[in-house]
Amino acid sequence: MKVVFYGKEINNQWLLPDRGDVSYETLPxxxxxxxxxxxxxxxxxxxxxxxxLQIVKxxxxxxxxVNFGRLGFLTGCSPEFIGQLFDLVERKEYYKTIHTVLAIExxxxxxxxxxxxxxxxxxxxxxxxxIEVDVKIxxxxxxxxxxxxxxxxxPTGSTAYSLSVGGPIVFPESGVLILSPIxxxxxxxxxxxxxxxxxLEIEVKSRSPKAQLHLDNRSVDIDLPYxxxxxxxxxxxxxxxxxxxxxxxxxxxxxxxxxxxxxGGEDHA
Numbered sequence: 001m002k003v004v005f006y007g008k009e010i011n012n013q014w015l016l017p018d019r020g021d022v023s024y025e026t027l028p029x030x031x032x033x034x035x036x037x038x039x040x041x042x043x044x045x046x047x048x049x050x051x052x053l054q055i056v057k058x059x060x061x062x063x064x065x066v067n068f069g070r071l072g073f074l075t076g077c078s079p080e081f082i083g084q085l086f087d088l089v090e091r092k093e094y095y096k097t098i099h100t101v102l103a104i105e106x107x108x109x110x111x112x113x114x115x116x117x118x119x120x121x122x123x124x125x126x127x128x129x130x131i132e133v134d135v136k137i138x139x140x141x142x143x144x145x146x147x148x149x150x151x152x153x154x155p156t157g158s159t160a161y162s163l164s165v166g167g168p169i170v171f172p173e174s175g176v177l178i179l180s181p182i183x184x185x186x187x188x189x190x191x192x193x194x195x196x197x198x199x200l201e202i203e204v205k206s207r208s209p210k211a212q213l214h215l216d217n218r219s220v221d222i223d224l225p226y227x228x229x230x231x232x233x234x235x236x237x238x239x240x241x242x243x244x245x246x247x248x249x250x251x252x253x254x255x256x257x258x259x260x261x262x263x264g265g266e267d268h269a
Contacts, residue, residue, distance in 0.1 A: 001090060002036050006055060007043030009068040011079070022086050027055065037061050039089060039240075042075065046160075049074040049239075050216045053101070053118045058235035062096070064089075065239070073159055073254055076245030085242070094240045097172045097247070100154040100196055101233035102215075109213070109220070109228065116233050117215040119157030122182075123204055124149035124212045126221065130185060131206040137198050148183040149211070152200060152230050159255065167191045169255075172247055177232075200230040 006027040027033070033040065033055060040056055042048045042065045049065040056063060064085065065075030077085065088094055104115040125131045125148050133145040153162035158170040158178055167180035168191060177198065180191040204211055205225045213222050241247075251257040 001038045001086070002034065003039045003041060003086065004033060004037050005041050005043060006052060007048045007066075007068075009043040009048075009066075009079075011043075021090065031055055033059065033061060039064065041066060041085075043079075044068050044075070045070065045072060046074045047217050050118055053116060053216070053237060054114050056237065060235075060238065062238040062240050064241075073250060074156070074239070076241050076250060081242070088242055089240065094242050095246050097239050097241065099156045099172060099237040099239060100175075100177075101235060101237055102152060102154060102177075103231055103233035104215070104228055105231065106228035109222075113213075113215060113218055113220045115215070117157075118154065118237055119160045119216050120151050120153040120162060120214075121230055122149060122151045122161065122214040123202065124182065124214065125206065125208065126210040126212050127208040129206050129208040131204055131208070131211055131224075134203040134205075135179065136201040137194060139199075139201070142179075142192070143189065145181045145189060146185040147181055147189075150182060150202075151178075151180045153178040153180065154196075159251075162191070165191075168193060169251065169257075196232045198231070201227070202230060203227045 001022045003022060003024050004027050010026060040052060040061055040063050042052050052063050066077045066079055067075035099118060102117045102121050109115055123133055130147055131149060133150050135142045151162045155170040155172045155174050158167060162178050162180045165180050165182050167178050170176060175196050176193050177196045178191060178193055181189050209224055210221050211224055213220050
């Protein structure tokens with residue numbers, strides 16, 4: 001098994017001498033994975049894990065996130081776990097999660113930013129002027145969202161920005177996408193959940209000449225009016241987690257799902 005490490009928090013002590021069945025190295029400066037890589041380990045926070053999308057791309061190489069950040073929702077392993085991680089992988093004692101990836105179809109944007117996202121694609125106002133975002137799903141007009149913008153999130157991104165604006169928590173492999181408005185001008189506008197094979201046509205207008213387009217933790221300014229399509233990418237990302245950092249445990253421990261101080265912190269009597 002060949003393991004490649006990526007991230008600012010890499011500890012050289014992790015790069016153990018080759019033990020015959022496992023070899024280790026850090027990601028080269030060109031950020032191109034060696035062709036014989038079996039596993040990518042990110043050392044940092046959730047942002048570092050999101051950056052791994054541009055590294056593994058459509059290779060199918062699985063990712064394990066080691067958490068040095070604050071919340072660490074995507075990076076469930078602690079640094080102390082490194083010592084046993086490789087044995088668990090070799091014994092296949094892990095949970096495998098397949099993550100949906102979003103793609104933007106717009107030729108101009110591809111020259112400015114990597115057009116794929118693991119968490120969400122977000123369109124936001126650039127100035128104090130609100131923006132109008134017209135959305136069609138599979139050719140049918142859904143709504144014109146007036147406000148600060150919209151978020152199109154994957155199930156993976158349902159616990160990120162989308163959640164903070166009132167979107168639902170969705171299990172990772174649910175086969176859906178989420179459309180969440182940001183500070184909508186109309187109070188009868190609510191998040192929507194729809195099948196992930198849908199095609200979203202998005203048109204953005206505003207009194208402001210610009211808006212911002214975000215793909216995970218990457219951003220680009222766009223000139224308005226602007227139109228683009230969002231759809232599921234033709235590839236997925238695979239992550240590995242281990243006993244104690246599965247999705248439900250992470251919800252309960254890191255998002256404190258069901259926490260109730262009336263019951264000593266438990267969610268049941």
